[in-house]
Amino acid sequence: xxxxxxxxxxxNEDMPSKTQSTITLDRKDAVVENDYNPFEHRTxxxxxxxxxxxxxxxxxxxxxxxxxxxxxxxxxxxxPGSIGTVVVAVIATHCVHILVSTSRDVCKATKxxxxxxxxxxxxxxxxxPRKLRPYSLHVRxxxxxxxxxxCLGGTSVYVIFIASSLKDIFDHLTPQHILSVEIxxxxxxxxxxxxxxxxxxxxxxxxxxxxxxxxxVTFGITCYYTFHDIPTPSEAKLVVDIxxxxxxxxxxxFAMEGINVVMPVxxxxxxxxxxxxxxxxxxxxxxxxxxxxGVVGIFGYLKYGNEVMGxxxxxxxxxxxxxxxxxxxxxIAVFFTxxxxxxxxxxxxxxxxxxxxxxxxxxxxxILLRTLSVVLTVVLAIAIPDLGLLIGLVxxxxxxxxxxxxPVIVQTVHxxxxxSLSSYLLWKNGCLLIIYFIVLISGCYSAVxxxxxxxxxx
Numbered sequence: 074x075x076x077x078x079x080x081x082x083x084x085n086e087d088m089p090s091k092t093q094s095t096i097t098l099d100r101k102d103a104v105v106e107n108d109y110n111p112f113e114h115r116t117x118x119x120x121x122x123x124x125x126x127x128x129x130x131x132x133x134x135x136x137x138x139x140x141x142x143x144x145x146x147x148x149x150x151x152x153p154g155s156i157g158t159v160v161v162a163v164i165a166t167h168c169v170h171i172l173v174s175t176s177r178d179v180c181k182a183t184k185x186x187x188x189x190x191x192x193x194x195x196x197x198x199x200x201x202p203r204k205l206r207p208y209s210l211h212v213r214x215x216x217x218x219x220x221x222x223x224c225l226g227g228t229s230v231y232v233i234f235i236a237s238s239l240k241d242i243f244d245h246l247t248p249q250h251i252l253s254v255e256i257x258x259x260x261x262x263x264x265x266x267x268x269x270x271x272x273x274x275x276x277x278x279x280x281x282x283x284x285x286x287x288x289x290v291t292f293g294i295t296c297y298y299t300f301h302d303i304p305t306p307s308e309a310k311l312v313v314d315i316x317x318x319x320x321x322x323x324x325x326x327f328a329m330e331g332i333n334v335v336m337p338v339x340x341x342x343x344x345x346x347x348x349x350x351x352x353x354x355x356x357x358x359x360x361x362x363x364x365x366x367g368v369v370g371i372f373g374y375l376k377y378g379n380e381v382m383g384x385x386x387x388x389x390x391x392x393x394x395x396x397x398x399x400x401x402x403x404x405i406a407v408f409f410t411x412x413x414x415x416x417x418x419x420x421x422x423x424x425x426x427x428x429x430x431x432x433x434x435x436x437x438x439x440i441l442l443r444t445l446s447v448v449l450t451v452v453l454a455i456a457i458p459d460l461g462l463l464i465g466l467v468x469x470x471x472x473x474x475x476x477x478x479x480p481v482i483v484q485t486v487h488x489x490x491x492x493s494l495s496s497y498l499l500w501k502n503g504c505l506l507i508i509y510f511i512v513l514i515s516g517c518y519s520a521v522x523x524x525x526x527x528x529x530x531x
Contacts, residue, residue: 109180109181109184110181111177111180111181111185111186111187115186115187115340115345116186120275120341120342120343121274121275121278121338121341121342121343122278122342122343123342123343123344123347123354125274125275125278125281126338126339126341126342126347126348126354127354127357127358128278128281128282128285129274129277129278129281129334129338129413130331130334130335130338130354130355130358131281131285131358131361131362138324138327138328138329138366138464139288139292139328139365139366139369140295140369140373140384140385140386140403141324141327141328141383141384141385141460141461141464142158142324142325142328142366142367142369142370142373142385143369143370143372143373143374143376143377143381143385144324144381144382144383144384144385144461145320145321145324145325145328145370146309146321146370146371146373146374147313147374147378147379147381148313148317148318148320148321148324149312149313149317149318149321150309150310150311150312150313151309151310151311151312151371151374151375152311152312153312153313153318153321154321154370154371154374155367155370155371157321157322157325158325158363158366158367158370159363159367161322161325161326161329162329162359162360162362162363162366164477164505164508165326165329165330165332165359165476166355166356166359168332168476168477168480168481168505169332169335169355169359169476169480170349170355171480171481171483171484172190172193172332172335172336172479172480172483172484173335173336173339173348173349173355174349174484175193175197175480175483175484175487176188176190176193176336176339178487179193179196179197179200179487182200183196183200187340188336188340189336189337189340189420189421189424190216190220190332190333190335190336190421191213191216191217191220191421193336193483194212194213194216194479194483195209195210195212195213195216196209197483197486197487198212198486201486201487201489201490202486202489202490205486216475216479217421217422217425219471219474219475219479220333220418220421220475221418221422222467222470222471222474222475223333223414223418223467223471223472223475224333224414224415224418224419224446224450225446225449225450225453226453226463226466226467226470226471226472227327227414227467227471227472228411228414228415228450229450229451229453229454229457229463229467230327230454230460230463230464230467231407231408231410231411231414231450232258232261232265232411232450232451232453232454233254233258233454233457233458233459233460233463234383234384234404234407234460235257235261235404235407235408235411236254236255236257236258236260236261236454236458237254237257237383237384237387237460238384238386238387238400238401238403238404238407239257239260239261239404240252240253240254240257241386241387241391241400242397242400242401242404244391245391245392245397246397254458255455255458258451258454258455258458259451259455261408261451262447262448262451264408265408265411265412265447265450265451266443266444266447266448268280268408268409268411268412269411269412269415269419269443269444269446269447270439270440270443271412272419272439274337274338274341274416275341277412277413277416280409280412280413281409281413283405283409284405284406284408284409284410285406287402287403287405287406288402288403288406290398290399290402291386291399291402291403291406292365292369294389294395294396294398294399294402295369295373295385295386295389295399296368296372297395298376298389298390298396299369299372299373299375299376299385300372300376303372303375303376304375304376304378307375307376307378308378308379308380309374309375309378316519317519318515319465319469319511319512319515319516319518319519320465320516320519320520320523322468322469322511322512322515322516323464323465323466323468323469323472323473323512323516323519323520324461324464324465324468325366325468326468326469326472326473326476326477326512327464327465327467327468327472328366328464328468329359329362329363329366330468330472330473330475330476332475332476332480333414333418333475334413334414334416335355337416337420342354369385373385373388376388382460382461383459383460383461383464384403384460386399386400386403387400415443415446415447418446419442419443419446422442422446423439423442426438426442457524459524459527462520462523462524462527465516465519465520465523466516466517466520466521466524468512468516469512469513469515469516469517469520470513470516470517473509473512473513473516474509474513477505477508477509477512478506478509481502481505481506481509484498484502485498485499485502
């Protein structure tokens with residue numbers, strides 16, 4: 074696993090001595106040996122190809138979120154929704170870029186082959202401004218908590234999505250046995266536990282390929298229904314009341330953010346130099362993602378208007394075979410996305426637990442950890458079985474924190490001694506922080522308000 078190839082200790086006193094010998098921490102003009110190339114020192118047992126990395130990154134962004142975009146457009150309107158989709162894609166791509174770039178800089182400074190998301194954040198504070206170094210361990214805990222939140226919240230959404238799709242299918246096939254969404258969540262428990270036991274990204278590549286094929290077919294079928302017989306005039310509005318806009322932002326961020334998978338994917342690439350740059354895996358993937366999201370959002374909203382559901386596939390006809398195939402395929406695609414999204418948090422948690430467990434119990438401990446994590450996500454899905462509302466809440470709190478707040482702070486701290494308060498970097502990151510707080514506060518308020526309204530009336 075990644076954690077076995079690199080690590081940064083959890084305490085300030087345990088920082089490897091090689092880090093201290095490579096950089097002088099107390100001087101702005103510290104001399105760093107820039108000839109160290111982290112890529113040349115990565116010895117991985119299971120390397121991922123460039124194509125495999127593309128599919129992993131694509132899969133992390135193309136989950137249930139893409140099919141929630143018509144609902145997102147319902148909360149903002151066609152014109153601001155189109156602009157907002159591009160803006161969110163640019164912000165998400167930029168934040169991934171600054172995280173990976175910072176991680177590579179830190180690897181050079183500390184002569185470390187590779188660093189995880191959490192390790193990068195902790196090390197930036199350890200070798201950063203003197204006043205911030207004592208907080209490095211607290212930063213690590215905060216990032217771990219954010220990663221766990223993304224894991225639990227995001228995969229809980231996936232459980233609801235799969236369960237809702239299966240319910241829609243079997244309600245038509247077996248109308249004499251109507252089961253609740255909660256029952257389907259329980260049925261999914263064992264299959265999810267089994268697939269989550271896969272521990273290497275290399276072995277997940279076939280699942281990512283198959284999952285993307287399922288999504289492509291589903292996308293084609295959905296487009297067939299969406300583009301056919303669009304109502305004229307449509308119920309879709311050009312602009313919606315601004316009080317609904319926060320739900321668009323949190324939903325779009327949830328849909329596009331896959332930053333928790335980025336560092337494991339980049340660290341395990343056979344040719345990591347192809348991840349950034351133009352053209353690069355990151356830019357190519359996000360352009361593709363933004364176009365797909367815009368198309369699905371605009372035309373899904375035009376077709377179904379205010380009746381659009383948390384997933385546009387649920388709006389497809391229940392009595393047509395082609396529509397049922399699309400619902401089944403997208404359930405399969407999201408099922409495999411679940412295990413990919415669980416990969417990074419499981420890797421981080423296991424890294425923390427491994428030193429405290431005897432080597433003879435490592436396998437059993439991993440199985441138990443992954444099983445309990447799946448059980449928790451299913452329990453959360455049963456607790457709030459509303460796809461649209463949970464997407465908005467999770468996106469506002471966890472995905473925005475992991476995808477915007479943390480990369481911005483980490484880059485700012487890393488560059489602090491190399492810039493000034495009037496520099497472009499600080500102004501740019503200041504604007505990103507304002508966007509983060511807007512999404513966090515307004516998104517949480519809107520989602521919680523709607524949850525209280527819905528469940529208080531039941």
